[in-house]
Amino acid sequence: MKRVAVCAVAQHKCDSNIWQKRFQGMLLDVLEDIKEQTGMNFSEEGGVKSIVSASDDVFDARTISDNGMTDVLGAHYREEEKMAQEGLNGLGYAMSVILSGHEDAVYVAGHCKESQGESRNMCTNLSYDPFYGRAMGLDYTNVAALQARAYMEKSGLTEEQLAKVVVRAREWAAKNPYANATKQVELGEVMYSPMLCDPIRTMHAYPVSDGAVGFLLASEEKAHEFTDNPVWLTGFGCCMDSYFLGDRDLASNFALKRAAARAYKMAGITDVRKSVNLVEVMDCFAYQQPMWLEGLGFCGDGEGGQFIDDEGPAKYNVNLSGGMLAGNPVMTGGLYRAAEAVLQLMGKAGDHQAADVNCAVAQSTTGGAGQFHTVLVLEK
C-alpha cells in the first residue's frame, strides 16, 4: 500500500487573545515556517498544487472564510478545499488526495481565534437546531457537563482524579513553547475552583485560545524532496454519533470506539496497548482525558478513573504537549494533537521529548459531548 508522509509541521504559539494579529497573519507565519523547514514552493513544476484549509465560519465571523485568505495558504490559482469539520479531518482528506494518486504533495493549514467572538459558548450554541437545542441554550460546555456526569457515574471518576489530570497537563504545558495555559496549579486549587457547569469546574475547562497550525504532506516518492526524517500517517478513521443528545448513551464512547477501530484496522494495529507509545487526545474538559483514552482502548470500559491513579497517562505518554487543557482553539485542536505527535516521532519535541516513540495516536472531537470523533495513527 502507498504511504503518506508528514514532512514538516509548524505551530503558532497559542494565547487567549492575540488581538493584534489577524488569523491571516498567523497562517502566514505558519506557512513561512514550513517553507523554511522544507523548501516547499508552489510552482507549476514540482510544487504543491493542492491545499486543505480548516476553519470555522462562525468563529471567523465570515462565511466561506477560506476564500479571502488563499494567499496565505499558497492556494492562489490552485486547488483548495475547506474542512469545516474538526481540523484533524483535514489531514484525513489530504491523505486521501495522496493515496488516490490525485496529487503527490498537499499543504494543510488550520486556524481559529476563539477570542474574536464575545463568547465561544454563543458560537457553539449556533451548532444546534433552532427548535430543540438552540432554544434550550445548549452549547458545548453545558452539553459536556451532562456527559461528564454520565461518565463520572459510570467510571467512578473522582474530583481528585480530575484535578490530577489538570495539574499534570499544566506541568507538561510548561515545557511546550506553543501551549497557552502554563501557570502551575495544585490539586486543591483545581478541586475547589468554582463550578462552571456542575460537575465541570472552571479549572476543568480549556482556556479560550487563538492559534494556527500547518502541515506538509507528501507521497512516499516525493517526501525525500522535503525531509530526511518523515513521519508516516498509517491509519485514519472517524465516526458520527446521533445528533439528539437523548438518542445517545453519553458515557459509551460509541463514535470514538468506531473511529478508533477504523484507524487501527487501516494501520494494522491489533493491540493498541502494545503498539502505541504516545497519545494525544483532545481533552477540552478534564473528564474527557480518561474518557477518550478509554474509548481509544488504553483501559477497559469504565476504568478511566482508575487509569489516572495507575499512572496510565505517564505509561502511554499521553498529552506531553499539555493537551487541549493547556489551550488550543477548537477546530485546530486535533491538528495541534497531530503536530505534537509528529514532533515526538521526529525527535524534535525539545524539553518534552519522550524516549523511544515509534507509534502515536492523535484524536479529535467536535459536536457537543463528543458527537463526532477522529483518530489518526502516526508512525516513525
Add this chain to the structure above:
Amino acid sequence: MEISYENTKDCKVMTGKMALPNQYFAGRVGSKFIIALRDEHKILGVRCEKCNKVFVPPREYCEKCLSKLDESWVELSNEGVITNYTVVNYNDKHLPRRAPYILALVKVDGADTPFPHIVEGIDVEDVKVGMKVKAVFAEETTNTIRDLDHFEPL
C-alpha cells in the same frame, strides 16, 4: 512566531455583530410536534415498530432501521423523570435563564429518549437523577420547545 504585545501601532480592532433575520422550516413532523405543544399542551413522539422505540423529538425516519415514522404518532405523558442534569453556573446571551439554573435530560413517560429541558421549582442543590417531574407550559408562544416552559417536581 513570537507574539509581540509591545508594538501595537496601527492596530485597529473592528467591532461587529452577526445578525441575520432568517426562516427555518420545522419540517412536517417538527411542525406537528410544535403545534401540538403550543395549542394542546401535548408532547408527541413517534414510534418505530421495528425497533420498538419511541423517539422524542419526533423525526421522519428511524435512525437505526430507516423505517418511515411520520404516521406512527404517540401521545406522551406530561410527566417524566430526570435522567441526567447539570447546574449551569455561567450567564450568557444564548441561555434561557439566569445562572444558576438546572438543565436536565427529561424522559417523559411513554418515551424511550430523554430530551434537554429546564427544571425549576426546586433548589439547584436538591436536583437528583431519578426525580419525577411534570411539564409546565408557557403563557406566550415562541414556536419552539420552549412552549413547554420548564419541568417542575411532581
